[in-house]
Amino acid sequence: MAKHGSEETDTTLPRRQLGRLLRDARAATGMNLDEAAALVQWSRPTLSRLERGETQKVRVSDILAICEAYGLDEGTTALAKGLAAQVPAKSWWQTYSDLIPTWANLFVGLEARATSLTVFQPLIIHGLLQTADYARALDRLNFPDDTEHELERRIHVRRQRQNILICSREPATMAIILHENVLRTVVGNNRVMSAQCRHVADMSTRDNIDIRVVTYQAGLPLGAAVPPFTIMDFENSAQGNQVVEPAQVYCEGYAGSAYLEKRTDVVIFRRAFRKLQQASLDVRSSRDIIREIARRHESER
Structure with a gap:
């Protein structure tokens, strides 16, 4: 009820x-x-x-x-x-305006405390899986007025974020579905994409990371276009005066980011993820197609 x-x-x-x-x-x-x-x-x-x-x-x-x-x-x-x-x-909508400074990225803070991430990404490689060259190619387009120093700082932030998946003690778990489009869309050049795809395939061998690919042949499993989303889960119990975080759904858009925490919203996105997962390749087949696409990028350099 x-x-x-x-x-x-x-x-x-x-x-x-x-x-x-x-x-x-x-x-x-x-x-x-x-x-x-x-x-x-x-x-x-x-x-x-x-x-x-x-x-x-x-x-x-x-x-x-x-x-x-x-x-x-x-x-x-x-x-x-x-x-x-x-x-x-x-509702909470973090706009890229002067209400809250753009450098105050609440998502990064939530992500760092999450113990489990459930992600659908149909457009670009997720930040936690990006190589430095892929991130640099994106940021040069997204932040054209940045100096090289500023770009490198952005890349450093991404690398720091990635520690939650690769740290030796209690790394976060991630289940992510990538649309095939993400792997075939060229960011930077084919050399960058080849290395990026190989990196994703290598990351998928880690015990705490489950990477699956939904192919073009799968069509639209939900009967509609689905935006990128991340479900973040946190520790179930509080210690001391620490606040228990409810599960959050983060939907990123070009002009801002929506944060949804109502149980009904979280349930809707969990159901969507399960349907997308059912339509995806299994882990091993996903890794195979990622490496195949890496070889294709390599041959087109």
Whole structure:
């Protein structure tokens, strides 16, 4: 039975992100909750609820006062202000505008804490599987005004993100479906694509990564075009004052990114993934076709 009230109608993502930002900022000052609460003239329970993302109503003026008390810089203060303004929102849409700075990519923060990623990508290689050359070719088009130094910083961020899959201790698991189109679309040149496809095939041999390909012959398994999406699952239990993250669906678009956390939305996307998976090649056959496409790119260099 569906629950009523704010749990099903209001997104909790902005207030959880705001709480985490303020908790980290307080920790950076070396203050405990009692000291910080006294500094901003709040009660300890009130500040604690805010940090745990449990405050239903947040005043921007209060957040700005906390940011000033913690000595936060202009960029971080702008992010906190933007999050506070979004707390009462019915849905969460991170637009690439001046509301929240473009460098404050909430997806990267969520992705880093996820224990399991379920992904459908019909357009490009997922960032966690991209080679440096593939990422560089994309970013030169996407950020034409960036200097070479700025481009390299973007690539470094991607490489850091990839550690969640390849770290030696408790790496995240990933189940990803790539449309055949992703492998055949040339990004950069055929040399770049050949290396990229080989890298994807190699990554698919890891125990924590399940990569499958849905081919052109599969048609439209859902009877409609499906956008790229990522389902992020997190630890099931909280430790200490850490907030339990509900599963999130992230849908990226050209003008912004949607974050969906209602159980009904998550269920819809899980069903979609299962249908796409049923229409895909199995893991071994997928690896074979990825390597075959790599050889084709190599021969067309």
